[in-house]
Amino acid sequence: SCIPFFLATVVIGNLVVLNLFLALLLSNF
Incomplete structure (x- = not known):
């Protein structure tokens, strides 16, 4: 059941990891 x-x-x-990665990429550009 777990x-x-x-x-x-x-x-x-x-x-969450993908969102953080995309946020870092967008903040760099």
Whole structure:
């Protein structure tokens, strides 16, 4: 029963990392 929660956490974590990476790229330009 913990697998869906784990997958949701991984997906949300990846979105946060991508958003931070894009924010850094945009702030550099």
